[in-house]
Amino acid sequence: MAMNVKPVPTLDDRINEIRLATAEIINREILPNEGKLWVGLSDSANQPNEAREEAKELRRHVQNEVRKAGLWAPHLPEEFGGMGLTFLQHAYMNEVLSYSPGASSLFGVVAPNSGNQKILVKYGTPEQHEKWLKPLVDGTMQSGFSMTEPHNPGSDPRALTTRAVLEGDEWVINGHKWFTSNGHAADFYIVMCRTADPDAPGEGNDKMTQIIVPKDTPGVNIVRGVPVWGRPSSHCEIIYDNVRVPKENQLGRTGTGHQAAQDRLGAGRVYHCMNSIGSMWRAFDLMIERLTTREVHGGEKLEDKQFMQGFIAESYMDIQSARLMTIHCAEKMESGADPRTDISAIKIYVPAAYHRVVDRAIQVWGAAGVSGDLPLAGMYQGARTLRLADGPDEVHKILIAKLILRRYHSGETWDFGN
Numbered sequence: 149m150a151m152n153v154k155p156v157p158t159l160d161d162r163i164n165e166i167r168l169a170t171a172e173i174i175n176r177e178i179l180p181n182e183g184k185l186w187v188g189l190s191d192s193a194n195q196p197n198e199a200r201e202e203a204k205e206l207r208r209h210v211q212n213e214v215r216k217a218g219l220w221a222p223h224l225p226e227e228f229g230g231m232g233l234t235f236l237q238h239a240y241m242n243e244v245l246s247y248s249p250g251a252s253s254l255f256g257v258v259a260p261n262s263g264n265q266k267i268l269v270k271y272g273t274p275e276q277h278e279k280w281l282k283p284l285v286d287g288t289m290q291s292g293f294s295m296t297e298p299h300n301p302g303s304d305p306r307a308l309t310t311r312a313v314l315e316g317d318e319w320v321i322n323g324h325k326w327f328t329s330n331g332h333a334a335d336f337y338i339v340m341c342r343t344a345d346p347d348a349p350g351e352g353n354d355k356m357t358q359i360i361v362p363k364d365t366p367g368v369n370i371v372r373g374v375p376v377w378g379r380p381s382s383h384c385e386i387i388y389d390n391v392r393v394p395k396e397n398q399l400g401r402t403g404t405g406h407q408a409a410q411d412r413l414g415a416g417r418v419y420h421c422m423n424s425i426g427s428m429w430r431a432f433d434l435m436i437e438r439l440t441t442r443e444v445h446g447g448e449k450l451e452d453k454q455f456m457q458g459f460i461a462e463s464y465m466d467i468q469s470a471r472l473m474t475i476h477c478a479e480k481m482e483s484g485a486d487p488r489t490d491i492s493a494i495k496i497y498v499p500a501a502y503h504r505v506v507d508r509a510i511q512v513w514g515a516a517g518v519s520g521d522l523p524l525a526g527m528y529q530g531a532r533t534l535r536l537a538d539g540p541d542e543v544h545k546i547l548i549a550k551l552i553l554r555r556y557h558s559g560e561t562w563d564f565g566n
């Protein structure tokens with residue numbers, strides 16, 4: 149089933165062009181080849197060589213088509229080889245390119261490289277752009293983002309204990325991290341380090357600095373890829389043991405690490421939510437496909453059963469509400485209004501809606517729903533994981549309540565129109 153994307157009358161021409169051109173590539177190049185494109189990447193190396201070579205060739209072909217269509221690297225400015233999109237243009241593109249799982253990598257957007265690229269664009273010096281950003285964009289280097297620690301709550305970034313101390317012209321780093329995604333393939337990590345003690349003078353948020361650490365630096369010990377959902381993974385546990393890197397590897401001023409992490413997450417959460425909406429859209433189409441073709445007791449189609457009709461209505465409402473909340477948040481961000489309440493709200497609501505929509509699609513497909521023949525099982529795990537990553541739900545709920553109560557305590561009430 150192809151993705152049905154038509155121009156949206158309320159959107160400007162450029163956003164409509166981008167959405168249509170993206171859908172064209174998804175429908176023409178990616179959906180018909182989904183079964184072949186990822187051979188050798190996500191499954192075992194036991195796949196025949198021919199199939200792996202064919203997959204590589206297919207991916208190269210699609211990437212060329214994407215470049216020809218001017219859709220490469222939507223997250224980067226033109227001077228760094230990207231599309232130079234505005235925030236809203238990028239957000240609207242994501243809901244289309246995420247219709248097919250993994251497709252974003254064929255458009256030059258691969259986490260955590262994409263987030264690291266954005267941090268390097270904003271905080272990097274011209275020398276750092278040359279040495280780290282350009283190879284990352286060209287694809288000759290890979291990277292990881294190393295913040296979360298096994299012994300401290302990731303939901304409270306002020307609790308991180310990985311320490312960097314300046315000795316002469318070098319940072320000396322000691323600490324223990326885990327869930328550094330892409331850790332095996334990465335050539336360098338951006339490591340979140342404490343550069344001032346918790347009780348030192350100054351704001352709690354000004355005591356962290358992000359530092360670039362090449363993987364081959366002595367003292368960088370990859371303990372393991374932490375298994376995720378019962379499978380080996382490249383989310384790595386890493387011990388940094390007296391790791392020495394030049395002072396110029398720090399990103400931005402000393403103490404701006406927390407702010408840089410916030411920059412990464414704020415807009416990133418809107419993009420992730422638009423990605424989830426694209427995935428829900430796909431799950432919805434797959435669910436309807438099965439409902440309208442599968443015959444059950446007495447020769448009736450599943451679509452004739454009221455339980456199943458309930459699934460359609462509930463999934464429709466989940467997708468629409470998640471999408472409109474996310475667009476409202478994105479518009480607020482674009483207009484310069486304070487989006488924090490809405491960012492937290494979508495961070496909670498959208499993965500939960502995604503989870504419900506995929507869960508229903510799996511139910512409708514029966515055993516096939518949890519099989520590797522359909523993208524639903526992977527989506528289900530992705531949706532569940534999203535409730536933890538980028539800040540767990542509970543922390544965002546606390547923030548929403550705090551921001552709303554602050555408004556009421558200051559004598560104002562909430563204006564839901566703005």
Ligand SMILES: Cc1cc2nc3c(=O)[nH]c(=O)nc-3n(C[C@H](O)[C@H](O)[C@H](O)COP(=O)(O)OP(=O)(O)OC[C@H]3O[C@@H](n4cnc5c(N)ncnc54)[C@H](O)[C@@H]3O)c2cc1C
Pocket residue numbers: 260292293294295296297300301302303304326327328329330376383533536537538539540541542543546
């Ligand atoms: C697949 C995957 C990929 C990841 N990739 C990366 C990566 O590339 N780089 C990186 O640095 N990290 C990464 N992470 C880590 C992720 O960012 C953290 O897991 C997340 O920030 C939560 O931190 P934590 O696991 O330490 O949970 P904790 O902070 O220990 O929280 C555990 C639970 O406690 C509850 N909780 C926490 N605080 C409160 C509170 N104040 N009130 C009430 N309840 C609360 C919540 O239910 C929460 O889920 C990844 C995680 C996953 C699963």
